[in-house]
Amino acid sequence: MSHPRSRPTAPVLAVALAIAAWSAPSVHAQPAPAAQTGGTFSIAVPAQPLGPALNELARQARLQLMVHPDLVAGRSAPAVAGNLTARQALDRLLVNSGLSASVDGSAVVIRITSAISDSSTLPAVLVTAALESDSTAALQKEGTAADGYRAKTISSVGALGSMSLQDTPFSISVVPRELIQNIQAQSPDDIYKLNPSTRTTTPQITSWAPAVNIRGFDGYNTAEDGLRRNYNHAAVVEDKERVEILNGLSGFLFGAAPPGGMINSVYKRPTIERLNSVTVGNYGGSQTYVHGDFGGLFDEAGRVGYRLNVVKQEGGTAIDDQKINRTLVSAAVDWQVTDKLLLEFNGVYNKYRTSGTSAYWFFNGVPHGRAPDAKRNWSQPWINDEFENTKLLSKATYRLNDNVTLRGAYMRDNIDRPVQDHTLNNVSSLEGFNQLRQRSGRTKDAFTAASAMADISFNTGPLAHKLTLGYYMYSDKSWSTDYAPSTGYVGPYPFNAPTYVPEAEFPPNTDRGYYAGRVTNTNYVIGDNIQFNDQWSVLLGLNRSTIRTQTLNSSGERTQADYDKSRNSPSVSLVLKPVPWLSTYASYIEGLEQGGIAPDTASNARTILAPMVSKQKEIGLKATVGDLLLTTALFDIEKAYEFTDSGNVYTQNGRQNHKGIEFSASGKITSKWSVVAGVTSLDAKIKGSDFNGKSPQNVAKVIAKIYSEYELPVPGLTLTGGIYYTVRQWADAANTDRLPAVTTADIGIRYATKAAGKPLTLRLNVANVANKSYWLNSYYTGAPRSVAFSAQMQF
Structure with missing residues (x-):
């Protein structure tokens, strides 16, 4: 697919339009005779981003479409269905978009409407190819700071x-x-x-x-x-x-x-225009890093593109005696093999080492007091974790014909952890705590995931269908070790300052590790998005989900019975869109999940409990008001309740019910003021079990957040900041120990300018400005104040 590298002037554009209209081949189908385009077609185009919607209409009406991605980027199209002329269908797709269509026989040119058009700034016309590369380019242009970070498209609604x-x-x-x-x-x-x-x-x-x-x-x-x-x-x-x-x-x-x-x-994909971006900076403390982001096309025809991200980071965090050393190399290649077939590839290498990892806190019969100083390291500086990850991912999209698209994907992710140390701080007295330090041997995981899906569009009378059906799965094969020496609980140590000790002399590791079992989830799914008209639609779905697990010890013996459980999980959603800027919906969905894994502190540590069925009812509203996207939802979710009982056994008993309302806003309040904000209010209760009527542990009834940016009068200078509030939450299942509410704030500034004619962005962010020490939940403390800064140059 050929893409222009620059925008022509108006006279050149006029010539290009004329040549394109007469000589450019259709990218969707052979051009229909001019007389035929005046007839009607059976049209079934679901609501989606405008670019793909126009491509779909061009295929169904056998049109030759000419449109630049810049014109349709970030715009959405309503559903269009029925027996329509090409002109009628185009007008419905472009309603409220600020664009219009010029039709000459089978050739269609999309332009900005004359009322707001400026020929001197009209983007170059592009004859689009038929597949996902156009959608990728549109996705890359969404959610920018200039748009207030408001996105309009979801790249992957799971199987859909x-x-x-x-x-x-x-x-x-x-x-x-x-x-x-x-x-x-x-x-x-x-x-x-x-x-x-x-x-x-x-x-x-x-x-x-x-x-x-x-x-x-x-x-x-x-x-x-x-x-x-x-x-x-x-x-x-x-x-x-x-x-x-x-x-x-x-x-x-x-x-x-x-x-x-x-x-x-969602991984970064190749860019049409060449991208060279280098960022140097500090993530807080002494964590210096360099990040290179490079993209472009390999060939002039624009069929093969690349994206490469490379990161090197090393240094101490904002917490004393805590360090991170990591290397990331992540590459992506897209190959538009034909106008119908797109192949996407990813390869990732990630090596991550941390020292002085944060401790896990366990309160045994005493309430949480004031949170310890978040700046201090309440673990040990020699507690290490090493992680090496290699990942391969491939995807294929094949548009068989105007009505059928086939999608397939496969991912293989190998994880090697040669060292993993942990620190547990046990608090049984308000006077101090005891500390356990543990070292585990090498463990490994092999994750796989795959999908094979088909999207089929068809009509049944006045109804337009988009049927999705297929198969997807994921699995985890794990290799474990019996090497896990510890110091036992040592102490007590005071809360006023950490107590560091020399590295423990653990015995040599002679354990070679063993295959510890697997977890697999397979799913057969069918969904039908039915469009009744421009206002009403319904989404029906059914998933046949199966969970299989196997757990082995170092002798190859099963440590618990294998389980193989299946269930049909339905989903139904009714959508009403009374006007183009407002959508309302009501939905019901069920889900199957693997049972929880007993924590290391339970007597049945690492035991996998039975699968659970969850159910959800939800009513929601989404409205685009000016440059703001406003959403709200009322929901009711219920699932099995899992907890550690009085005998220190992790078990399932009773039900956990969460009812609530959430609201969010993203986008521009004014041309200079952007917000990403929201609030969630919960009423969460336990039904049955030993804790009937209690609130679940570590569930906050209210969380409220606002992140905001304001463009100052100085060109390129933007003030940023956020306020984050969490109300009180219970720190134990019996509701006798409550963590206080907490509010933290961030502040920052960003300056966009040019250096040597190249874009340069300088950023400074201060997190937790007041350096507040607080409990994140009953097990972990929140992060202290940290100062991050960077300089990004594009060339």
């Missing part, structure tokens, strides 16, 4: 693929690339802190997999480019285009998962 955010009958938010860059995020924790609906449960710096709380439910809810995985240690964000966060059950869309939601990280 890409959809318009406003027309999706689920509560989903997007943290786009420019926002990730501008807050100088270095881990998912920075994104979870900013996003209105998420809270960090387990910080990444603890050596455990980073966990997130959504709608009051904890989980390792992660996916990459729509492909599920169990969890992810040492996650990185520099190679991600965006992070898409689904609130609530995702069983129909992603398979077995906790009911809180799903975090889908």
Whole structure:
């Protein structure tokens, strides 16, 4: 696919239009005779981004389409269905878009409407190819700082693929690339802190997999480019285009998962124009780093493109005696083999080492007092965690014909952890704590995920269908070790200052490790997005999900019975769009999830409990008001309750019910003032079990966040900042120990200018300005004040 490298002047553009109209081949089908375009066609175009919608219409009406991606980037199209002429269908697609279509026979040119058009700035016309590269270019232009970080498209609604955010009958938010860059995020924790609906449960710096709380439910809810995985240690964000966060059950869309939601990280794809970006900076403390981001096309025809992200980071964090040393190399290649076939490839190497990882706190029969000084390291400086990850991912999209698209993907992720140390601080007296230090031998994981899907568009009378059906899966094969010596609990140590001791003399590790079992989730799914007219639609879905687990010890014996459980999980959503800027929906969805794993502190440590069924009812509204996207949702979620009983056994008993309302806003309040904000209010209760009527542990009834940017009168200078509030939460299941409410604030400044004619962006962010020490939850403390700064040059 050929792409222009510069924009022609108006006279050249006029000549180009004339030549294109007469000589350019249709990229969707052979041009129809001029007389035929005056007839009617059976049109079925679902609501989606405008670029793909125009491509779909061009295929169905056999049109030759000419449009520049800049014109359609960030715009959405309503659903269009029925027996229509090409002109009627085009007018409906372009309603309220500020664009118009000029039709000459089978040739269609998309322009800015004459009322606002300026011929001197009209983008160059481009004859589009038929596949996803146009969608990728549009996605890269969404969610910019200039748009107030407001996204309009979801790249992957699980099995359903890409959809318009406003027309999706689920509560989903997007943290786009420019926002990730501008807050100088270095881990998912920075994104979870900013996003209105998420809270960090387990910080990444603890050596455990980073966990997130959504709608009051904890989980390792992660996916990459729509492909599920169990969890992810040492996650990185520099190679991600965006992070898409689904609130609530995702069983129909992603398979077995906790009911809180799903975090889908989307990899950066190749760019049409050459990209060379180098950032040098500091993530806080003495964590210096350099990040290179490079993209472009290999060939003049624009069929093969590349993207390369390289990161090197080393130094101490804002916590005393805590260090991070990591290397990331992440490459992507896209190959538009034909106008119908697109292949995408990713290769990632990530080596991550931390020293002085943060401690896990366990309070045994005494209440949490004042949080210890967050600046101090309450672990040991010699506690280490090493992680090496190699990942390969491939995707294929083939448009068989005008009505059928086939999608396939496969990911293989190998994880090697040669060293993993942990520190547990046990508090049984307000006078001090005892500390256990443990060293584990090498462990390994092999994650795989795959999908094979078909999208089929057809009409049944006046109804337009987009049927999606297929198969997807994920699995985790693990290798463990019996080498896990510890010091036992030593102490007590005072709370006024950490007590450092020499590195423990653990016995030599002669254990070679063993195959410890696997977890597999397979899913057969069918969904039908039915468009009744421009206002009404319904999404029906059914997922046949199966969870299989096997757990072995070093002798090859099963430590518990294998289980193989299946369930049909339905989903139904009704969508009403009374006007183009407003969508309302009501939905019901069920999901299956693997039972929880007993914590190391329980007598049945690491036991996997039985699978659980969750159910959710939700009513939501999404409105685009000016340059703001406003969303709200009422939800009711229920699942099995898991807890550690009085006999120190981790078990399932009773139900956990969360009812709540959430609200979010993203975009521009004024031309100079941007916000990303939201609030979630929860009423969470336990039904049955020993804790009937109690509130679940570590569930905040209210969280409220606002991140804002304001463009100052000095050109290129922007003031940034955020305020994040979490109300009180119970620190134990019996509701006898309560953590206080906490409010933290960030502040920053960004300056965009040019140096030697090249774009230069300078950033400074101060997190937790007041340097407040607080409990993140009952197990971990929050991060102290840190100062991050960087300089990014593009050339």
